[in-house]
Amino acid sequence: MISNLFSMGNYGFFVWSSFFTTLLVCAIFYIRTRKTLKKYEKEFAKEIEDLSVEQKKVILENSKIASQVLSSYNKSI
Amino acid sequence: MIKFFSNSNIFFWIEKLTNFINSIFFIVLLVAISFALILSPPDYLQGDSVRIMYVHVPAAWIGLASFFCIALLSLVNFIFKIKNFNLISKSIAPIGLVFTCLAIITGSLWGQPTWGTFWVWDARITSMLILAIFYIIFILSYKLISDQKKADKISSFVAIIGSINLPIIKYSVDWWNTLHQPASIKILGASSIHSSMLVPLFLMFFVLILYCALIFLMKYKTEIIRIKKKNLKRL
Amino acid sequence: MLTKKVKKRVSLLSLVLILSVISIFLILRSLTSNILYFQSPTDIKNNNDINFNKKMRVGGMVKKNSITINDKEIKFIITDFDNELKVSYSGTVPNLFSEEKGVVAEGRLQDKKFFVADRILAKHDENYMPPELKEIIKKDVK
Numbered sequence: 001m002i003s004n005l006f007s008m009g010n011y012g013f014f015v016w017s018s019f020f021t022t023l024l025v026c027a028i029f030y031i032r033t034r035k036t037l038k039k040y041e042k043e044f045a046k047e048i049e050d051l052s053v054e055q056k057k058v059i060l061e062n063s064k065i066a067s068q069v070l071s072s073y074n075k076s077i
Numbered sequence: 078m079i080k081f082f083s084n085s086n087i088f089f090w091i092e093k094l095t096n097f098i099n100s101i102f103f104i105v106l107l108v109a110i111s112f113a114l115i116l117s118p119p120d121y122l123q124g125d126s127v128r129i130m131y132v133h134v135p136a137a138w139i140g141l142a143s144f145f146c147i148a149l150l151s152l153v154n155f156i157f158k159i160k161n162f163n164l165i166s167k168s169i170a171p172i173g174l175v176f177t178c179l180a181i182i183t184g185s186l187w188g189q190p191t192w193g194t195f196w197v198w199d200a201r202i203t204s205m206l207i208l209a210i211f212y213i214i215f216i217l218s219y220k221l222i223s224d225q226k227k228a229d230k231i232s233s234f235v236a237i238i239g240s241i242n243l244p245i246i247k248y249s250v251d252w253w254n255t256l257h258q259p260a261s262i263k264i265l266g267a268s269s270i271h272s273s274m275l276v277p278l279f280l281m282f283f284v285l286i287l288y289c290a291l292i293f294l295m296k297y298k299t300e301i302i303r304i305k306k307k308n309l310k311r312l
Numbered sequence: 313m314l315t316k317k318v319k320k321r322v323s324l325l326s327l328v329l330i331l332s333v334i335s336i337f338l339i340l341r342s343l344t345s346n347i348l349y350f351q352s353p354t355d356i357k358n359n360n361d362i363n364f365n366k367k368m369r370v371g372g373m374v375k376k377n378s379i380t381i382n383d384k385e386i387k388f389i390i391t392d393f394d395n396e397l398k399v400s401y402s403g404t405v406p407n408l409f410s411e412e413k414g415v416v417a418e419g420r421l422q423d424k425k426f427f428v429a430d431r432i433l434a435k436h437d438e439n440y441m442p443p444e445l446k447e448i449i450k451k452d453v454k
Binding site: 018026037063 | 113179
């Protein structure tokens with residue numbers, strides 16, 4: 001049963017390599033996309049932090065997105 | 078002002094949806110993989126190499142469907158100039174490219190043991206390659222052109238022209254002699270795949286769709302933040 | 313709701329689309345012989361100017377009980393149920409090569425009835441089913 005799972009009736013190489021390639025490509029793609037998102041979140045949060053106190057207050061009051069990104073960023077560190 | 082609120086609303090829903098998909102993703106993945114690799118029967122002729130179909134066919138479907146969405150959004154965007162649509166098609170394009178390439182790769186891994194060759198220049202496979210090229214042109218057109226408006230215009234145009242390729246891919250196996258077999262699953266009428274093999278096929282399709290949704294949500298979020306960041310600078 | 317600008321864009325776009333669809337259709341029409349991955353035995357029979365030195369591909373079904381194997385070569389008959397073509401080939405065949413299954417042979421025509429292949433590809437059909445089911449279907453047919 002187990003050996004059959006690996007050999008796949010002599011098609012093992014093709015079956016496993018196609019599943020493995022798909023899994024690998026999907027994983028790399030996921031990690032890269034996530035990394036870009038985190039990078040942008042970080043830069044965005046930093047830019048808000050660097051603003052003067054008044055500007056920051058105005059932006060956080062007006063923009064839900066800005067406050068959400070900032071709070072999620074602060075949570076993550 | 079309305080747009081502003083809708084964007085932040087979308088942002089809120091992206092978070093919720095991402096969390097929901099994350100919570101069910103690995104369970105569904107496990108079920109689908111075990112069906113695809115263990116629980117489903119081998120084919121009477123192809124043996125176990127039929128299992129490659131469970132990644133190949135969903136990947137090809139996603140590749141085609143993504144381009145269809147992009148073309149449709151580009152068409153509406155080209156006529157009515159709705160900015161959000163461009164963000165959406167920009168976020169879909171890399172997903173479509175990845176899955177088109179996966180369909181081609183897994184297809185050749187299936188072709189070697191069954192047909193006896195990795196690659197042939199038949200109508201189906203060549204038109205699939207052309208789809209991948211259209212994806213690359215689409216992505217490059219907004220990566221290389223720095224002027225936002227111009228990039229939007231050109232990439233929408235590429236998508237609309239590229240959509241002519243979609244019916245060619247779909248019907249290539251019916252119009253011409255190809256090495257690739259005709260469609261097994263028809264929109265109308267019975268499919269020629271036995272139900273015990275349809276279960277893993279649709280499960281894998283579901284998993285990959287969930288995966289695409291995760292990637293899409295992340296990409297869309299990135300695009301929104303990118304725009305917000307630009308607006309911040311303008312203040 | 314439809315402004316003038318929108319109408320202009322729609323008409324421009326539909327013009328471009330129609331033109332490109334027509335031109336692609338014409339291009340594909342003129343390239344048909346190149347797009348066809350293989351020819352059927354009937355195509356060969358009806359074609360009067362065949363270049364016998366040029367490599368070509370012939371496809372169809374392997375006729376039932378037509379495969380004969382000796383040490384040097386495999387001989388079989390490709391049929392499209394109207395016309396037939398004898399094929400000779402030496403080399404290994406793909407796993408899925410068998411009688412009453414699709415096949416594509418690449419090589420040269422000796423004459424209109426005889427083809428020497430230097431590559432054999434198996435063409436799979438669109439049916440997928442477990443082995444047990446195939447047995448049941450076989451019994452029903454008998």
